[in-house]
Amino acid sequence: MTIASAKPCLEEDDRQAMNRVFDSGQIADGDEIACFEEELASTVGVANAVAVSSGFAALHLALAALGVGKGDEVILPCLSTCPAMRNAVWAVGARPVFADVNREDANLSADAVRAAATSRTKAIVAPHHTGIPADIPALGALGIPVVEDCAQAIGAAWAGRPVGSLGTAAIFSFYATKLMTSVDGGAVCSADPALADRARELRYYRHRNDQQMRFNYKMQNLNAAVGRSQLKKLPRFLARRRTIARQLLDVFSEAGERSFRALHPIEGAVYFKLALLLPPAVRDRVLEEARIRDVPCSTEFHWVAENPASFPNAQHLMARILTIPAYPALTDDEVRWLASGLKESLAAAGGLTGGDL
Numbered sequence: 001m002t003i004a005s006a007k008p009c010l011e012e013d014d015r016q017a018m019n020r021v022f023d024s025g026q027i028a029d030g031d032e033i034a035c036f037e038e039e040l041a042s043t044v045g046v047a048n049a050v051a052v053s054s055g056f057a058a059l060h061l062a063l064a065a066l067g068v069g070k071g072d073e074v075i076l077p078c079l080s081t082c083p084a085m086r087n088a089v090w091a092v093g094a095r096p097v098f099a100d101v102n103r104e105d106a107n108l109s110a111d112a113v114r115a116a117a118t119s120r121t122k123a124i125v126a127p128h129h130t131g132i133p134a135d136i137p138a139l140g141a142l143g144i145p146v147v148e149d150c151a152q153a154i155g156a157a158w159a160g161r162p163v164g165s166l167g168t169a170a171i172f173s174f175y176a177t178k179l180m181t182s183v184d185g186g187a188v189c190s191a192d193p194a195l196a197d198r199a200r201e202l203r204y205y206r207h208r209n210d211q212q213m214r215f216n217y218k219m220q221n222l223n224a225a226v227g228r229s230q231l232k233k234l235p236r237f238l239a240r241r242r243t244i245a246r247q248l249l250d251v252f253s254e255a256g257e258r259s260f261r262a263l264h265p266i267e268g269a270v271y272f273k274l275a276l277l278l279p280p281a282v283r284d285r286v287l288e289e290a291r292i293r294d295v296p297c298s299t300e301f302h303w304v305a306e307n308p309a310s311f312p313n314a315q316h317l318m319a320r321i322l323t324i325p326a327y328p329a330l331t332d333d334e335v336r337w338l339a340s341g342l343k344e345s346l347a348a349a350g351g352l353t354g355g356d357l
């Protein structure tokens with residue numbers, strides 16, 4: 001059996017939603033977009049959502065709508081699952097300043113951000129990595145606008161409040177393999193109507209003659225229809241992910257309860273991936289044994305800063321992290337195969353003990 005490391009969960013109702021728009025001929029502009037925005041805003045618990053073409057477009061627009069530009073600094077984590085954040089900072093002409101993450105949750109450390117902030121800092125971009133909610137209130141207390149990156153975390157909550165409603169603005173990605181999809185797509189959400197209006201204004205250049213720089217970042221009607229269909233099913237998708245993750249977590253618990261640490265479960269987290277920390281030598285052996293057996297484990301995170309030596313917590317995590325897919329399109333048979341492949345990989349790696357967690 002071969003199991004993909006990620007796969008969308010596409011069902012008959014998604015096809016029907018797409019066909020409905022296809023048959024109407026209104027594939028680009030149309031009512032689905034505003035409906036998707038309204039339904040997304042209500043899910044996230046904010047007043048405003050602006051649907052766009054990707055998570056990157058959303059990041060770029062959110063920073064531009066905050067007025068971030070040349071000469072400004074934006075603080076972001078030194079490692080991440082995607083370079084989109086850093087590239088969006090470059091896209092507005094600002095300078096990315098990297099800060100270390102917490103060992104506990106792999107999210108941006110408020111202490112590290114405080115130490116990195118200067119009078120030029122105009123924003124913080126804080127992802128909820130692999131669905132683990134970041135402490136946005138602690139970052140918000142620093143008095144700098146916070147853009148939550150919810151690309152991997154729609155449906156997660158911090159102290160009972162949905163991610164996306166905690167910062168100055170939030171961005172989402174609906175790429176094919178995210179928690180829900182509009183094929184490709186994204187959104188900027190904010191409680192601040194003026195910020196959302198600026199993002200909406202910048203989203204598309206056509207029908208404007210005022211010499212202002214704008215983009216073509218709009219979401220298409222066809223994508224919005226798929227997004228609406230998927231959004232309705234998000235609670236079921238997230239519940240299925242939780243069930244799968246717990247089954248896979250049991251494999252590790254049986255192999256040695258105290259020899260690994262799960263970044264999940266944290267209250268309010270969603271399982272974009274199941275993320276675990278293992279002692280470094282054990283992690284490397286497990287990864288190798290999993291690779292031999294075609295079990296799709298990975299390390300998920302990459303350095304986005306160019307000077308890794310400056311970030312001890314991130315280094316600690318990079319040596320220990322192991323992520324395993326938990327997407328809802330996995331069948332029961334595939335989950336059983338994955339669990340038994342993991343069990344074999346752990347045994348072949350000599351178990352979980354050996355080295356410092």
Ligand SMILES: Cc1ncc(COP(=O)(O)O)c(C=O)c1O
Binds near residue numbers: 056057173
């Ligand atoms: C944390 C994070 N932010 C932003 C993005 C960018 O989203 P998109 O691929 O829709 O541009 C991703 C996508 O992988 C991501 O994982």
